[in-house]
Amino acid sequence: MEIVFDIETVGVEFDSLSESQQEFLFRYAEMETDDSKREFLKEEIKRSLSLYPFTAKIIAIGMLNAQSEKLVVLYEGLEKDEWKNEENNITYISMSEFDMINYFWKYAEKSKKIISFNGRNFDLPFLMMRSAINKLKPTKNFLKNRFDSSSHIDLLEQFTFYGLTKKFNLDFYCHAFGIESPKSKGITGMEVKEMYKAGLIKDIAIYCGKDVQATYQLYKIWNDFLNIN
Numbered sequence: 001m002e003i004v005f006d007i008e009t010v011g012v013e014f015d016s017l018s019e020s021q022q023e024f025l026f027r028y029a030e031m032e033t034d035d036s037k038r039e040f041l042k043e044e045i046k047r048s049l050s051l052y053p054f055t056a057k058i059i060a061i062g063m064l065n066a067q068s069e070k071l072v073v074l075y076e077g078l079e080k081d082e083w084k085n086e087e088n089n090i091t092y093i094s095m096s097e098f099d100m101i102n103y104f105w106k107y108a109e110k111s112k113k114i115i116s117f118n119g120r121n122f123d124l125p126f127l128m129m130r131s132a133i134n135k136l137k138p139t140k141n142f143l144k145n146r147f148d149s150s151s152h153i154d155l156l157e158q159f160t161f162y163g164l165t166k167k168f169n170l171d172f173y174c175h176a177f178g179i180e181s182p183k184s185k186g187i188t189g190m191e192v193k194e195m196y197k198a199g200l201i202k203d204i205a206i207y208c209g210k211d212v213q214a215t216y217q218l219y220k221i222w223n224d225f226l227n228i229n
Contacts, residue, residue, distance in 0.1 A: 002066035003108060004115040004219060006211040007123050008204055010196045011049025011056040021055075050193060051122075053129035059196060060205050061100050062212035063107055066115070066219070071212060074100040075205035088213075092205050098134045101127065109139035113151055117170050117215045120146065120154040155215065158222055170214060179217040182210035 014022065029041035049055040064071040070089050077094025084091050095103070104127065108114060116123050124142055131138050142152040147162065160167050174181035195204055 001111045002113045002115060003111045004064040004066055004212055004216045005104070005119070005123070006062045006116065006208055006215060007058050007126065008060035008192055008208045008211075009050045009056045009126065010059050010193050011046075011051075014046045014049065017055065025055075053126045053133065056126075058097050058100060058127070058130055059192075059201065060208040061104050062208040063104065064212045064216050066216065069216075071209055073205045073209045073212075074103055075201055075208070076100070077201065088209075090209050092202070092209075094201075097130065098136065101131050101134055101136055105131070105136065105139040108142075113153065114142055115153045115155065115215065115219045117211075117218065118154065118156040119152065120157060124152070153219070153222075155218055155222060158226065159218075170211065170218070173218055174214050177218065177221050179214055179221075182207060182214050 017025075025045050026042060029038055029045060032038040032041055059076040060073060062071065062073045071091070073090060073092045075092060075094055076097065078096075079094070081094040082091065120143060128138055128143075140151070144151075146157070149158070155173075156167060157163070159165075159173060168176075171181045171183040173179075174183075192204055192207070195201075
C-alpha cells in the first residue's frame with residue numbers, strides 16, 4: 001500500500017507562550033533599530049508560529065490510498081463526527097490531535113511507501129515532534145536517508161532533483177502540469193489560522209483533502225514520466 005498524505009497546522013496565540021519563549025522568538029527582531037521594521041518582524045514571527053511543532057498543533061491529516069484511491073481526512077473535533085463525499089471517495093472523521101496522530105502511524109505502519117510534497121522538511125518532522133509531545137511513538141522512520149525514496153517519496157525533492165533546481169510551491173507545479181490546484185478556490189495555507197479562529201474546521205478538512213488529491217495527481221506525473229531507475 002502507498003499513502004499520499006498532507007497535514008494542516010495552526011499556531012497558538014503568541015501571548016499563550018511563556019515569557020522566555022516569547023523573548024527567544026523575538027531575539028533578532030528586538031535588535032532592529034527601526035521601529036516600523038521591528039514591529040513588522042514581530043508580526044511575521046507571530047504569523048509563522050504554525051510552522052513549528054512547539055508553537056502549533058495538527059488540526060487535519062489527509063491520507064489517500066494510492067491503490068484504492070480512497071481518501072480519509074481526519075480533522076480536529078471534540079465530538080466524533082463522520083461524513084462522506086461519495087462522489088470523490090472521501091471520508092471525513094473528527095477526533096483529537098492525539099487520535100489523529102495515532103491513526104496516522106497505525107495507517108503508515110501498514111504502508112510500503114508514503115508520498116508527500118515537502119514532507120521531509122515539514123510534515124514528517126512536525127508529525128514526529130507532535131507525536132513525542134503527545135507521548136506517542138512513531139511506528140516507522142521515514143527520514144532515514146534523504147536520497148533513498150524506497151519508503152518515502154517527497155515530490156518537492158524529486159521535482160528539484162534534491163535541490164539542484166529552484167523550488168516552487170504545490171500550486172505552481174499544479175498549474176505547470178495542468179492539475180487542479182487546491183488554491184484555485186482562493187484558500188491558501190496562510191488563511192488556515194483565520195479559518196480556524198472562525199470555526200471553519202470542516203472547510204479546512206476539505207482544503208486538506210484537496211491538497212492530498214493534488215499531490216496524488218502530481219505523484220502520477222512523476223511516476224509516469226520522471227521515475228527513472
